Amino acid sequence: MMNVRQLQEYLNKSKAVFELKEHDEPLKNAKDAVNYFDAELVAAVYVIHTERGLAAMIVNAERDKMDTESINYVLGYKVKGMADPKLVRQATGYDAGFMPLIGHGLPILFDKGLTIHDYIYGSTGDPRYTVKLRPEDVIRLSEMLAFIE
Template identity: 80%
Template sequence: MMNLEQLKDYLTENKVVFELQEHEQPLAGAKDAIRYFDAELVAAVYVINTERGLAAMVVNAGRDSMDIESINYVLGYKVKGMADPKLVKQATGYEAKLLPLIGHNLPILFDKGMTIHDYIYGNTGDPRHTIKLRPEDVIRLNKMLAFVE
């Protein structure tokens, strides 16, 4: 788990252009970020439980659902469902609703629709800060499993 300073250092070391946005009121997750940013640009990170362990899905926060069958097909193995928030906290050190785009150490599935944007907004792990990053940097700095539609 990285605190905000460690995240900034990590991104700087990896030559990532980023902006941190501070909020007066804490955000309770990506859905709250939609109040501040264009919904098309807000990424949510959800953790799923699969036959091979936990994986993070970085998807548009406005999505209502994901097609589990298509995710099973893309992965080549089964998704058991959403991961228990206690298990997410134990595995990553972060609260499930505050899971950052980078630094959670889980392999990711990335929403292909988010790649068309120059940048996206997401959690940092700190409820008072949101980060603006290029989608390609989120992909580069995570262990990529697959793209999802």
């Protein structure tokens, strides 16, 4: 688990193009971020439980459901559903509602629709900060499983 300073150091060292945004009021979830940033640019990170373990699903925050059949097809194995928050905390050190875009240590499924943007906004793991980051940097700095529609 990285704090915001460690995340900033990691992103600098990795030559990522990013900005950290501090908030006066903590954001409770990605839906709150839509009040501050363009909804098309806000990415939510959900942790799913699959036959092969946990994975982070990075999708547009406005997405309200998971197409399990489509994800099963892309992965070639089954998604059991959303991961238990206690298991998420144990595996990553982060609370399920505050999963950062990067640095959680889980392989990712990435929403193909987010790749058309120059940058996206997402959690840093700290509700007082949001990171503005290029989608290609999120992908480059993560273990990529697959793109999802």
